[in-house]
Amino acid sequence: MPDAPERSTPVHRLPSLRGQLSLVLGGLALAILAAVGGYLGSVATQELYTAQQVVVRSTAQFAAELLAAQLRDREREIELLSLAPHMVEGALDSQRVRDSLDRRAALHDEFAWLGVASPDGTVLQATGGMLAGRSVAQREWFVAARERVYVGDVHEAKLLATMLPAQPNGEPTRFIDFAAPIRDAEGRLRGVVAAHAHWRWVTGLVEGVARRQSPGAGIDALIIDGQGRVLYPEAMKVAQANGADVLPKVAGGRFEGELGFDGKTYLTSEAPLQVSTNAGLGWRIVARQPLDMALRPVRDLTRELVLLGVLAAAVLSFAALLLARRISRPVEQLARVAARVEAERRIPDFPDRPGARELGRLSEAMQSMARSLLSTEQELQQANATLEAQVQQRTAELQAANAALEHLATRDPLTGLHNRRSLDARLAEAQALDRRYAVSNGRVHGLLLVDADHFKRVNDQFGHPVGDAVLRQLATLLQASIRVTDMAARFGGEEFAVLLPELAGPQEAVMAAEKIRTAVEAAVFPGVGKLTISVGVSLASPDDVDVRPLIDRADAALYEAKRGGRNAVVLKAADAVA
Numbered sequence: 356m357p358d359a360p361e362r363s364t365p366v367h368r369l370p371s372l373r374g375q376l377s378l379v380l381g382g383l384a385l386a387i388l389a390a391v392g393g394y395l396g397s398v399a400t401q402e403l404y405t406a407q408q409v410v411v412r413s414t415a416q417f418a419a420e421l422l423a424a425q426l427r428d429r430e431r432e433i434e435l436l437s438l439a440p441h442m443v444e445g446a447l448d449s450q451r452v453r454d455s456l457d458r459r460a461a462l463h464d465e466f467a468w469l470g471v472a473s474p475d476g477t478v479l480q481a482t483g484g485m486l487a488g489r490s491v492a493q494r495e496w497f498v499a500a501r502e503r504v505y506v507g508d509v510h511e512a513k514l515l516a517t518m519l520p521a522q523p524n525g526e527p528t529r530f531i532d533f534a535a536p537i538r539d540a541e542g543r544l545r546g547v548v549a550a551h552a553h554w555r556w557v558t559g560l561v562e563g564v565a566r567r568q569s570p571g572a573g574i575d576a577l578i579i580d581g582q583g584r585v586l587y588p589e590a591m592k593v594a595q596a597n598g599a600d601v602l603p604k605v606a607g608g609r610f611e612g613e614l615g616f617d618g619k620t621y622l623t624s625e626a627p628l629q630v631s632t633n634a635g636l637g638w639r640i641v642a643r644q645p646l647d648m649a650l651r652p653v654r655d656l657t658r659e660l661v662l663l664g665v666l667a668a669a670v671l672s673f674a675a676l677l678l679a680r681r682i683s684r685p686v687e688q689l690a691r692v693a694a695r696v697e698a699e700r701r702i703p704d705f706p707d708r709p710g711a712r713e714l715g716r717l718s719e720a721m722q723s724m725a726r727s728l729l730s731t732e733q734e735l736q737q738a739n740a741t742l743e744a745q746v747q748q749r750t751a752e753l754q755a756a757n758a759a760l761e762h763l764a765t766r767d768p769l770t771g772l773h774n775r776r777s778l779d780a781r782l783a784e785a786q787a788l789d790r791r792y793a794v795s796n797g798r799v800h801g802l803l804l805v806d807a808d809h810f811k812r813v814n815d816q817f818g819h820p821v822g823d824a825v826l827r828q829l830a831t832l833l834q835a836s837i838r839v840t841d842m843a844a845r846f847g848g849e850e851f852a853v854l855l856p857e858l859a860g861p862q863e864a865v866m867a868a869e870k871i872r873t874a875v876e877a878a879v880f881p882g883v884g885k886l887t888i889s890v891g892v893s894l895a896s897p898d899d900v901d902v903r904p905l906i907d908r909a910d911a912a913l914y915e916a917k918r919g920g921r922n923a924v925v926l927k928a929a930d931a932v933a
């Protein structure tokens with residue numbers, strides 16, 4: 356059994372080369388784009404995030420440094436004032452002292468009040484005359500400044516609250532205090548000079564830094580004191596005072612990184628306020644930026660990258676499609692040309708611009724293959740035609756040879772009539788047919804044995820070759836006198852036999868014999884003259900075991916014809932026939 360052919364996918368169901376190339380090239384481009392874009396995006400995101408952290412950290416540091424510098428500046432201002440000659444030597448309640456206080460107040464509008472108190476705490480002189488004559492002996496700044504330069508923590512105004520205009524935002528008036536002892540040349544305490552700076556000056560500094568550092572970035576700054584109390588902004592301070600948890604719990608106590616304030620995440624950094632005073636305020640500035648604002652540049656970059664990626668992907672996909680078409684089109688053209696070669700059996704025009712060197716080689720190889728195939732095919736066709744002609748010729752020769760052989764095997768070489776062997780075969784056949792049909796149609800076959808009379812004389816008188824010629828003429832006469840269905844044969848020597856199939860009766864056989872006898876009698880044999888023949892006639896009988904009895908009866912009849920005087924026809928019927 357031959358192997359079953361492998362099942363293969365029909366060609367039209369396979370994906371096209373162009374589709375596959377587009378898919379692979381486009382996919383590859385997209386993958387590379389996604390990988391590169393993803394990598395660049397993640398690097399840029401990290402960089403941007405770090406940059407935002409730096410901005411927040413520098414905001415906290417800058418605000419802390421600025422505030423520390425400003426506080427030191429004001430502290431130095433008050434200290435220098437305490438060392439001024441009119442403070443060290445003159446009367447502290449003089450107009451001169453008052454003027455110098457007013458000048459400083461005018462120079463620094465953050466100072467809400469400047470004043471000088473006596474060592475027992477009575478205000479001797481003050482800007483605007485505020486609190487003059489009142490006692491500040493219990494005030495923290497006064498107690499501390501009797502000993503040293505002092506910068507105090509923020510506090511709400513007490514005595515001055517009613518004397519100063521209210522805060523525009525409705526907040527309580529708050530101060531931070533600067534104070535310094537006034538000593539005489541011997542170092543004895545003459546009094547205390549102090550200034551109350553508006554708290555809003557401090558918060559304004561911090562707020563300004565936060566605002567200017569990164570405008571529109573949503574960065575704000577908190578001031579937190581050493582006890583973790585929010586000093587600024589006011590809203591958080593109030594909320595904390597009311598028991599709200601406004602600050603996140605931070606590990607290590609430092610506000611760094613992403614922290615949640617009131618349910619919102621901020622990028623946070625803190626910087627300590629390092630004031631070189633003895634005050635040791637312990638404040639820290641916490642700068643913070645809402646995480647969504649901090650990540651906005653990242654989001655913008657991501658969006659731009661995605662847009663750029665989509666654009667690049669579209670361009671690359673289009674380029675991939677063009678490239679795929681450039682490759683697949685010549686291949687399709689070659690396929691069409693190959694199909695034409697098969698259909699038209701000739702070499703059509705191949706694409707002259709196949710698009711690529713390899714495709715050019717493929718085109719040349721296909722042309723050469725097509726040429727070779729077509730020429731081989733033509734050679735095969737010619738060889739086939741030649742072979743066919745040769746076979747026909749050989750067959751004809753064989754048939755002729757077979758016919759010649761058949762003739763040789765069945766014919767008598769002298770007369771051309773059937774020979775004895777052929778006659779025997781036909782007799783046997785006729786007997787078989789009679790056995791099968793004779794009962795039904797009543798027809799039987801008969802046999803004539805024809806013998807030339809006194810033929811020996813012809814030979815003796817005219818020679819053997821003439822005898823042969825007579826025999827040939829006899830054969831011709833014989834053949835001409837019988838039906839085509841009858842069979843004439845040379846029985847041996849000068850004796851002939853005629854097989855007569857399907858005779859209706861003995862008379863028919865006798866008539867046939869007579870026809871032959873009279874034909875010979877009437878004929879003239881060149882060089883010899885007249886001749887006669889004797890004919891023995893017999894009919895087949897159902898009792899005949901083979902052809903022999905029929906021949907014997909014909910032979911007996913011939914013998915009788917000879918004995919009776921020759922030139923005669925004698926019937927020798929079998930008993931059954933008669």
Ligand SMILES: Nc1nc2c(ncn2[C@@H]2O[C@H](COP(=O)(O)OP(=O)(O)OP(=O)(O)O)[C@@H](O)[C@H]2O)c(=O)[nH]1
Pocket residue numbers: 806807808809810811812814818819820821822823826847848849917921
């Ligand atoms: N020329 C020639 N003669 C043949 C051939 N075959 C037989 N003969 C001759 O035929 C003659 C037959 O002679 P016979 O059998 O004695 O009989 P006949 O002379 O014909 O006389 P009847 O038969 O009694 O009339 C012989 O002389 C044979 O030599 C042949 O093929 N060619």
